[in-house]
Amino acid sequence: xxxxxxxxxxxxxxxxxxxxxxxxxxxxxxxxxxxxxxxxxxxxxxxxxxxxxxxxxxxxxxxxxxxxxxxxxxxxxxxxxxxxxxxxxxxxxxxxxxxxxxxxxxxxxxxxxxxxxxxxxxxxxxxxxxxxxxxxxxxxxxxxxxxxxxxxxxxxxxxxxxxxxxxxxxxxxxxxxxxxxxxxxxxxxxxxxxxxxxxxxxxxxxxxxxxxxxxxxxxxxxxxxxxxxxxxxxxxxxxxxxxxxxxxxxxxxxxxxxxxxxxxxxxxxxxxxxxxxxxxxxxxxxxxxxxxxxxxxxxx
Amino acid sequence: xxxxxxxxxxxxxxxxxxxxxxxxxxxxxxxxxxxxxxxxxxxxxxxxxxxxxxxxxxxxxxxxxxxxxxxxxxxxxxxxxxxxxxxxxxxxxxxxxxxxxxxxxxxxxxxxxxxxxxxxxxxxxxxxxxxxxxxxxxxxxxxxxxxxxxxxxxxxxxxxxxxxxxxxxxxxxxxxxxxxxxxxxxxxxxxxxxxxxxxxxxxxxxxxxxxxxxxxxxxxxxxxxxxxxxxxxxxxxxxxxxxxxxxxxxxxxxxxxxxxxxxxxxxxxxxxxxxxxxxxxxxxxxxxxxxxxxxxxxxxxxxxxxxxxxxxxx
Numbered sequence: 001x002x003x004x005x006x007x008x009x010x011x012x013x014x015x016x017x018x019x020x021x022x023x024x025x026x027x028x029x030x031x032x033x034x035x036x037x038x039x040x041x042x043x044x045x046x047x048x049x050x051x052x053x054x055x056x057x058x059x060x061x062x063x064x065x066x067x068x069x070x071x072x073x074x075x076x077x078x079x080x081x082x083x084x085x086x087x088x089x090x091x092x093x094x095x096x097x098x099x100x101x102x103x104x105x106x107x108x109x110x111x112x113x114x115x116x117x118x119x120x121x122x123x124x125x126x127x128x129x130x131x132x133x134x135x136x137x138x139x140x141x142x143x144x145x146x147x148x149x150x151x152x153x154x155x156x157x158x159x160x161x162x163x164x165x166x167x168x169x170x171x172x173x174x175x176x177x178x179x180x181x182x183x184x185x186x187x188x189x190x191x192x193x194x195x196x197x198x199x200x201x202x203x204x205x206x207x208x209x210x211x212x213x214x215x216x217x218x219x220x221x222x223x224x225x226x227x228x229x230x231x232x233x234x235x236x237x238x239x240x241x242x243x244x245x246x247x248x249x250x251x252x253x254x255x256x257x258x259x260x261x262x263x264x265x266x267x268x269x270x271x272x273x274x275x276x277x278x279x280x281x282x283x284x285x286x287x288x289x290x291x292x293x294x295x296x297x298x299x300x
Numbered sequence: 301x302x303x304x305x306x307x308x309x310x311x312x313x314x315x316x317x318x319x320x321x322x323x324x325x326x327x328x329x330x331x332x333x334x335x336x337x338x339x340x341x342x343x344x345x346x347x348x349x350x351x352x353x354x355x356x357x358x359x360x361x362x363x364x365x366x367x368x369x370x371x372x373x374x375x376x377x378x379x380x381x382x383x384x385x386x387x388x389x390x391x392x393x394x395x396x397x398x399x400x401x402x403x404x405x406x407x408x409x410x411x412x413x414x415x416x417x418x419x420x421x422x423x424x425x426x427x428x429x430x431x432x433x434x435x436x437x438x439x440x441x442x443x444x445x446x447x448x449x450x451x452x453x454x455x456x457x458x459x460x461x462x463x464x465x466x467x468x469x470x471x472x473x474x475x476x477x478x479x480x481x482x483x484x485x486x487x488x489x490x491x492x493x494x495x496x497x498x499x500x501x502x503x504x505x506x507x508x509x510x511x512x513x514x515x516x517x518x519x520x521x522x523x524x525x526x527x528x529x530x531x532x533x534x535x536x537x538x539x540x541x542x543x544x545x546x547x548x549x550x551x552x553x554x555x556x557x558x559x560x561x562x563x564x565x566x567x568x569x570x571x572x573x574x575x576x577x578x579x580x581x582x583x584x585x586x587x588x589x590x591x592x593x594x595x596x597x598x599x600x601x602x603x604x605x606x607x608x609x610x611x612x613x614x
């Protein structure tokens with residue numbers, strides 16, 4: 001007498017419902033439902049547009065010196081007033097934003113790009129990881145400001161110098177984050193499944209691993225952007241930035257600090273622009289993180 | 301009655317540092333047949349499945365597949381060979397890329413192996429979707445829009461998309477509801493009949509294995525302790541572990557035999573002699589001093605137990 005039936009049945013009974021689970025809202029839709037995100041995106045759009053459209057909104061050379069118009073308070077003729085050399089602060093802020101935001105954008109693209117490639121390699125190949133992580137440790141232990149000052153000393157203060165030094169300094173933290181995410185994702189069953197299918201390694205990166213780590217990369221990018229804008233302003237302020245011939249928010253603040261009691265608006269407006277940018281970027285990063293957080297964004 | 305052997309594994313072993321996950325596993329599967337591996341969790345079934353596909357590198361042993369020894373292939377040769385061997389995973393939520401539509405998921409294996417033109421690949425994807433009874437509208441949907449059973453059917457369609465000779469199914473239904481399990485199992489059997497696919501089927505569920513498999517290997521602590529044709533294993537089990545496993549199946553007759561007590565020992569410290577002796581109701585001195593060898597019982601059935609010697613001597 002057998003315990004179970006010796007011959008198995010031809011069919012087993014049972015079924016599965018044929019209904020599709022409804023799609024959840026897209027990331028963009030959820031972001032638009034978040035008031036903080038909406039406000040910070042709006043602020044960033046206004047700031048970017050005013051920088052891009054600066055030649056139209058405030059035509060003329062922003063560095064043009066008009067000694068007769070020194071220290072005019074904000075008014076209808078000069079929205080943001082004039083500085084110690086009679087330059088129009090409205091022009092300076094708008095045109096300065098071009099440099100500041102451009103530097104921020106380029107630094108973000110370069111440092112995040114390198115961090116993603118190296119982080120992916122580091123998370124995937126253990127031998128590379130050991131070397132790369134020690135380099136990152138070294139880079140993180142080294143004060144960024146010292147590195148940037150040294151770079152300015154060697155290469156001379158210029159936009160290239162600022163972009164190069166800020167990119168190098170900002171690679172390290174992003175690389176850490178990307179590597180950590182890749183280490184988590186590579187253990188997912190979907191990666192083993194892709195390997196069992198025969199997906200080549202490069203395609204594994206681009207089609208499976210990178211999309212899975214894109215959320216933290218996006219969040220990190222918004223913080224790197226704000227760090228880069230702030231970094232440029234800081235470097236320019238202490239005189240190792242983009243140099244006096246070009247205009248940025250940091251540069252504008254450098255000279256303005258001598259007249260802060262006499263004409264506070266010279267400091268106020270570039271400072272406000274800078275603060276608004278940083279605040280908007282950081283708030284956007286925070287709300288992005290909320291929206292993309294897998295624990296909140298469960299889609300089952 | 302000789303049939304071509306599709307997969308033949310001999311002396312397959314895997315150690316993770318001090319853990320001996322799989323020890324000297326050997327079996328062969330004829331073309332078009334299904335070989336089942338059963339055992340408790342921790343018995344090394346899933347590791348064996350991954351070793352066969354070289355998703356995990358074996359510590360020792362040979363894997364002969366389509367006449368080639370997989371363990372000697374270079375990584376690029378192995379990648380190309382994967383076209384002929386596919387896997388179905390336990391977790392239908394984890395094995396699909398959430399960012400790839402069903403269309404991309406089904407085209408992907410064909411694309412990476414350069415099978416057909418883009419139009420042909422899409423046609424194959426549509427045909428496979430129909431074969432696993434999902435509507436054509438599913439093509440543009442993403443994995444999170446499907447239920448577990450539907451996802452597992454997508455995974456099955458993906459495994460079939462390169463028209464493989466061998467499919468390794470690692471607990472393909474244990475993450476599913478019982479009613480859905482039946483449907484997926486029926487589907488797998490139909491598809492296997494239609495495509496003539498050879499299958500290595502891993503499960504801890506004896507009823508599932510009984511339904512699916514022609515031949516069965518019972519694993520305990522990384523070893524196959526008994527193996528043979530399905531009906532022999534179910535009707536005339538000879539190893540005490542097989543008997544105990546069968547006794548634990550709910551349904552008629554259960555309770556007639558001794559059920560299994562305790563837990564499977566750690567693979568860190570495999571007992572001396574027979575690995576099962578710590579839980580075996582019939583263990584005697586010889587079991588701790590000498591490891592029982594696999595011996596033929598007849599009708600293709602083999603088991604490793606000293607009791608068989610006694611029975612034969614008597």
